[in-house]
Amino acid sequence: MNSHVPVPTIRRLPSYLRLLREAAANRMEFISGTYIANDLKLEPIQVRKDLAITGVVGKPRMGFAVIELIQAIEELLGWTNASDAFLVGVGSLGIALMGYDGFKEYGLKVVAGFDVDPEKIGKQFHGKKVFDLNKFAELAKRMGICTSILTVPAQYAQDVTDILVAAGIKGIWNFTPIKLQVPDDVIVEKVDLAASLAVLSSKLQARQHNKMRE
Amino acid sequence: MNSHVPVPTIRRLPSYLRLLREAAANRMEFISGTYIANDLKLEPIQVRKDLAITGVVGKPRMGFAVIELIQAIEELLGWTNASDAFLVGVGSLGIALMGYDGFKEYGLKVVAGFDVDPEKIGKQFHGKKVFDLNKFAELAKRMGICTSILTVPAQYAQDVTDILVAAGIKGIWNFTPIKLQVPDDVIVEKVDLAASLAVLSSKLQARQHNKMRE
DNA sequence: TAGATTGTTAATCGATTAACAATC
DNA sequence: TAGATTGTTAATCGATTAACAATC
Numbered sequence: 050m051n052s053h054v055p056v057p058t059i060r061r062l063p064s065y066l067r068l069l070r071e072a073a074a075n076r077m078e079f080i081s082g083t084y085i086a087n088d089l090k091l092e093p094i095q096v097r098k099d100l101a102i103t104g105v106v107g108k109p110r111m112g113f114a115v116i117e118l119i120q121a122i123e124e125l126l127g128w129t130n131a132s133d134a135f136l137v138g139v140g141s142l143g144i145a146l147m148g149y150d151g152f153k154e155y156g157l158k159v160v161a162g163f164d165v166d167p168e169k170i171g172k173q174f175h176g177k178k179v180f181d182l183n184k185f186a187e188l189a190k191r192m193g194i195c196t197s198i199l200t201v202p203a204q205y206a207q208d209v210t211d212i213l214v215a216a217g218i219k220g221i222w223n224f225t226p227i228k229l230q231v232p233d234d235v236i237v238e239k240v241d242l243a244a245s246l247a248v249l250s251s252k253l254q255a256r257q258h259n260k261m262r263e
Numbered sequence: 264m265n266s267h268v269p270v271p272t273i274r275r276l277p278s279y280l281r282l283l284r285e286a287a288a289n290r291m292e293f294i295s296g297t298y299i300a301n302d303l304k305l306e307p308i309q310v311r312k313d314l315a316i317t318g319v320v321g322k323p324r325m326g327f328a329v330i331e332l333i334q335a336i337e338e339l340l341g342w343t344n345a346s347d348a349f350l351v352g353v354g355s356l357g358i359a360l361m362g363y364d365g366f367k368e369y370g371l372k373v374v375a376g377f378d379v380d381p382e383k384i385g386k387q388f389h390g391k392k393v394f395d396l397n398k399f400a401e402l403a404k405r406m407g408i409c410t411s412i413l414t415v416p417a418q419y420a421q422d423v424t425d426i427l428v429a430a431g432i433k434g435i436w437n438f439t440p441i442k443l444q445v446p447d448d449v450i451v452e453k454v455d456l457a458a459s460l461a462v463l464s465s466k467l468q469a470r471q472h473n474k475m476r477e
Numbered sequence: 478t479a480g481a482t483t484g485t486t487a488a489t490c491g492a493t494t495a496a497c498a499a500t501c
Numbered sequence: 502t503a504g505a506t507t508g509t510t511a512a513t514c515g516a517t518t519a520a521c522a523a524t525c
Binding site for chain 1: 515516517518519523524525
Binding site: 054056059060061062063064067089090125126127128132141142144145146148149151152154155156157175195196219220222226228230234236238239240241242243244245246247248249250251252253254256257 | 268270273274275276277278281303304339340341342346355356358359360362363365366368369370371389409410433434436440442444448450452453454455456457458459460461462463464465466467468470471
């Protein structure tokens with residue numbers, strides 16, 4: 050079926066989903082690619098190409114059935130029912146992510162935290178308990194957890210990853226700046242804050258230089 | 264000079280910088296593209312192409328001068344001296360970012376937070392004070408702040424952005440899922456958590472389906 | 478019907494990768 | 502010298518954009 054979907058397209062799907070859910074809440078039945086493009090400041094052709102990968106066929110003059118699109122995108126992303134995840138590394142970022150409500154819209158639910166710091170173990174943050182990291186494998190197995198959020202300090206990233214992999218974790222959302230080594234059957238997605246900041250500051254820097262030259 | 268540097272290259276520069284700083288700390292004077300590629304699990308040719316944009320010329324057989332490369336990359340990114348930033352939206356994510364030590368390596372220093380919630384105004388988080396949002400313009404002007412981190416709820420993102428822009432902010436690090444509208448001279452860089460999560464969960468979903476077919 | 482919209486096929490654009498000469 | 506490494510030029514690959522026929 051969806052033999053290959055471009056990653057940039059996948060990355061745009063959540064914005065479509067957000068708009069579509071809003072449209073559905075407003076009792077809209079059909080929505081055109083042009084309308085979506087306008088709202089999200091994208092090109093209509095790009096929206097059509099992106100939506101094509103859902104397999105939903107639109108009606109000329111009318112657009113796409115909103116509900117049908119929503120379901121197709123949720124299906125494609127695996128967001129039909131939220132999957133539970135363990136978070137490892139209960140630092141300030143970890144605590145923030147444990148409390149981030151937004152994830153429930155995105156098919157992810159953090160159910161517990163793990164750390165090695167005795168100060169943190171046993172505590173609760175945003176209503177979620179923190180366990181000892183050496184209980185990870187046991188609890189992951191018992192609760193059937195296969196997704197993990199990694200928010201440990203950089204120097205422990207690979208070692209902790211090895212523990213997660215050994216415990217049967219198949220998807221790692223990596224907030225560390227380390228390129229993790231994992232077996233072929235484990236998927237790592239990196240949120241690279243340094244990379245993002247680099248893009249912002251280099252553009253600001255370039256802008257500054259251009260101004261000077263004027 | 265650097266007429267156009269590809270964004271993917273910019274995004275890889277921080278990893279190079281991290282490794283180079285480590286090398287410098289270990290008293291390494293020269294480092295080869297091959298060595299870097301090995302360490303970061305990249306292709307040597309990609310490393311050479313990336314480093315070419317710094318303008319630093321390497322010595323065949325020896326590689327690149329470590330210190331020279333570090334300086335060139337920091338210059339390119341504008342990370343030679345950390346720039347101060349205001350954070351707007353002191354929720355759980357905002358508080359986490361106010362306390363995130365890592366930024367000091369990346370040329371960014373959060374100096375204060377802003378919010379509209381009277382409960383938060385006046386408080387301190389990680390040693391940084393929270394001010395009323397309507398003091399933003401005044402304080403930004405007085406302290407010469409031109410970079411801002413946006414961590415407000417989605418529905419306020421555009422309105423708050425308009426306030427930042429009016430206050431003379433030229434760079435916005437956007438953690439909301441909204442595509443912000445700004446004038447041409449303002450740069451927005453978005454950290455799109457939903458997009459990242461979409462990539463992870465869609466790959467997990469696809470993997471699942473493939474397994475079923477076997 | 479007229480016209481807006483879809484969906485397909487082709488063209489363009491930009492980044493990655495390959496090939497290889499130049500260099501120390 | 503031999504050989505590892507750089508840096509340049511060309512080939513490949515994949516995503517975006519354009520053009521346009523099909524459709525309601």
